[in-house]
Amino acid sequence: MSPIFYQKDVHLVAIDCIIMGFKDNDLHILTARRPFEPFKGGWSLMGGFVNANESVNNAAKRVAAEFTGISNIYMEQVGAYGDVDRDLGERVISIAYFALVDIELFDRSLADKFNTRWVKVSLLPQLVFDHNDMVRDTIAILQKRAAIKPIGFNLLSKEFTLPVLQSLYEAIYQESIDKRNFRKKILGMEILEKLDEKDKNSSKRGAYYYQFNKEKYDQLVQQGLHFSL
Amino acid sequence: MSPIFYQKDVHLVAIDCIIMGFKDNDLHILTARRPFEPFKGGWSLMGGFVNANESVNNAAKRVAAEFTGISNIYMEQVGAYGDVDRDLGERVISIAYFALVDIELFDRSLADKFNTRWVKVSLLPQLVFDHNDMVRDTIAILQKRAAIKPIGFNLLSKEFTLPVLQSLYEAIYQESIDKRNFRKKILGMEILEKLDEKDKNSSKRGAYYYQFNKEKYDQLVQQGLHFSL
DNA sequence: ATTTATAGTGTAAAGATAACACTTATATTG
DNA sequence: CAATATAAGTGTTATCTTTACACTATAAAT
Numbered sequence: 001m002s003p004i005f006y007q008k009d010v011h012l013v014a015i016d017c018i019i020m021g022f023k024d025n026d027l028h029i030l031t032a033r034r035p036f037e038p039f040k041g042g043w044s045l046m047g048g049f050v051n052a053n054e055s056v057n058n059a060a061k062r063v064a065a066e067f068t069g070i071s072n073i074y075m076e077q078v079g080a081y082g083d084v085d086r087d088l089g090e091r092v093i094s095i096a097y098f099a100l101v102d103i104e105l106f107d108r109s110l111a112d113k114f115n116t117r118w119v120k121v122s123l124l125p126q127l128v129f130d131h132n133d134m135v136r137d138t139i140a141i142l143q144k145r146a147a148i149k150p151i152g153f154n155l156l157s158k159e160f161t162l163p164v165l166q167s168l169y170e171a172i173y174q175e176s177i178d179k180r181n182f183r184k185k186i187l188g189m190e191i192l193e194k195l196d197e198k199d200k201n202s203s204k205r206g207a208y209y210y211q212f213n214k215e216k217y218d219q220l221v222q223q224g225l226h227f228s229l
Numbered sequence: 230m231s232p233i234f235y236q237k238d239v240h241l242v243a244i245d246c247i248i249m250g251f252k253d254n255d256l257h258i259l260t261a262r263r264p265f266e267p268f269k270g271g272w273s274l275m276g277g278f279v280n281a282n283e284s285v286n287n288a289a290k291r292v293a294a295e296f297t298g299i300s301n302i303y304m305e306q307v308g309a310y311g312d313v314d315r316d317l318g319e320r321v322i323s324i325a326y327f328a329l330v331d332i333e334l335f336d337r338s339l340a341d342k343f344n345t346r347w348v349k350v351s352l353l354p355q356l357v358f359d360h361n362d363m364v365r366d367t368i369a370i371l372q373k374r375a376a377i378k379p380i381g382f383n384l385l386s387k388e389f390t391l392p393v394l395q396s397l398y399e400a401i402y403q404e405s406i407d408k409r410n411f412r413k414k415i416l417g418m419e420i421l422e423k424l425d426e427k428d429k430n431s432s433k434r435g436a437y438y439y440q441f442n443k444e445k446y447d448q449l450v451q452q453g454l455h456f457s458l
Numbered sequence: 459a460t461t462t463a464t465a466g467t468g469t470a471a472a473g474a475t476a477a478c479a480c481t482t483a484t485a486t487t488g
Numbered sequence: 489c490a491a492t493a494t495a496a497g498t499g500t501t502a503t504c505t506t507t508a509c510a511c512t513a514t515a516a517a518t
Contacts, residue, residue: 009281010239013322052238056311056322080309080324082285093242093285095309144373163496180498181476203495204485392465409467410507432464434514459518466513474505482497488490 013050014087014094015063016131018078018138021103021118022155025167028103028118029135030067034128035115038089042128045135046116047094060097067114069107074100074154076145078138086130094130098138100154121171146172150191150227153212161199161207162186169229185229191217242279243316243323244292245360247307247367250332250347251384254396257332257347258364259296263357264344267318271357274364275345276323289326296343298336303329303383305374307367315359323359327367329383350400375401379420379456382441390428390436391415398458414458420446 019030034044048063050056057077064073078096086094103118111117119125124135146152152168153160166182186192193213198206217227248259263273277292279285286306293302307325315323332347339345348354353364375381381397382389395411415421422442427435446456 013240205483433516
């Protein structure tokens with residue numbers, strides 16, 4: 001009766017990464033023209049296979065670093081996608097991860113090497129296999145997670161202005177937010193530090209730069225206080 | 230350069246099910262004495278391997294049905310667990326699912342067959358491998374999910390009393406809830422139907438039975454209203 | 459008839475969220 | 489150098505949501 005006496009089936013296990021960046025007031029996803037059959041030339045997420053000697057989490061980090069040139073990326077697992085014929089070539093079980101990167105750190109030489117492009121989430125084309133499902137599930141997770149954890153900062157440079165931070169949250173939630181209410185709430189948390197410099201690119205007056213204070217945040221969490229936007 | 234020219238590694242892919250039931254005012258998880266090495270005799274979740282010809286979701290349903298005798302179980306994926314040495318015998322990537330069952334429907338003959346037992350979540354022993362992590366992650370998901378979706382009803386019989394429903398939510402959130410506030414909220418959603426019979430087992434006065442009206446709930450969701458407890 | 463145990467019920471205070479419009483700073487232009 | 493144009497920055501009020509809180513009702517058992 002015991003399964004140990006049967007031959008157990010083995011599977012190809014892949015990683016697919018939903019690599020997200022923020023620019024031009026919009027969330028973007030790194031996509032590539034798929035270089036292999038099946039669906040050669042179709043738009044695809046960044047992927048790779050899990051090797052025998054690496055954890056699934058490490059495989060995801062490896063893949064994300066390979067296509068962006070960035071290490072230490074913030075990543076979360078989205079889930080396993082396991083329909084028998086989800087990959088039309090052969091059976092592959094894929095584990096999807098989303099990655100939040102500061103798009104400024106992206107190594108642009110890799111865009112040529114891998115034929116990748118940052119596309120707006122709102123203008124995402126049809127992707128191969130079930131990759132659109134993965135993106136949809138990612139956005140659902142991101143909306144929930146961003147509301148209760150300060151993960152949005154991973155999408156910004158270390159220094160950012162409040163108008164940019166607000167437009168990031170508007171992009172994530174896909175709805176506009178009242179400026180005064182947003183500032184009241186985010187500044188009320190006391191996890192941001194106001195700097196003396198201003199960003200004068202987007203307005204004549206200029207907007208002050210802020211930076212996220214992780215130490216203060218961790219301290220507040222320990223006191224039982226919670227991020228909530 | 231293309232990975233297609235390399236031998237790709239293949240993996241054993243397992244399912245582990247966190248099968249949850251509700252009785253005696255507490256959440257319970259189905260556990261079994263593990264019948265194989267490694268860790269033969271250790272407490273374990275219900276597991277199995279994904280076959281070549283079945284989707285991962287179907288494998289999870291198969292495993293859950295095999296150990297409970299119940300089909301059409303409410304299940305959600307918890308995530309993939311992929312450390313290289315998480316299973317000390319051989320490398321196995323496991324995909325965990327939680328299942329919510331009406332414990333009354335459990336086929337008790339299977340408890341003998343598989344040497345399983347329902348144990349209180351609050352008294353869960355140490356489990357083999359990373360199974361305790363899976364349980365912890367399940368409870369975190371369950372707490373969030375139960376707050377925004379009426380999934381708790383999957384743990385109850387079709388007819389239930391409000392005191393029982395409240396104790397279910399108290400068990401999920403691991404905190405006590407004010408009786409009046411709870412009733413106000415849940416009845417205010419208008420997704421419950423009051424029946425004429427009472428349950429007289431737990432009190433002299435008896436508590437009215439209610440049942441969940443899924444049609445009404447779906448209708449309200451379409452109108453943009455949301456469950457929130 | 460009395461006791462006992464759980465079911466059932468409403469209101470008010472506090473806190474969170476949502477709605478709303480004008481002033482300020484500064485680069486650019488005439 | 490005065491006027492203009494543009495985005496940054498700032499408080500208050502109303503509404504809704506959440507929380508806190510204590511007594512009455514029902515019916516079985518004695």
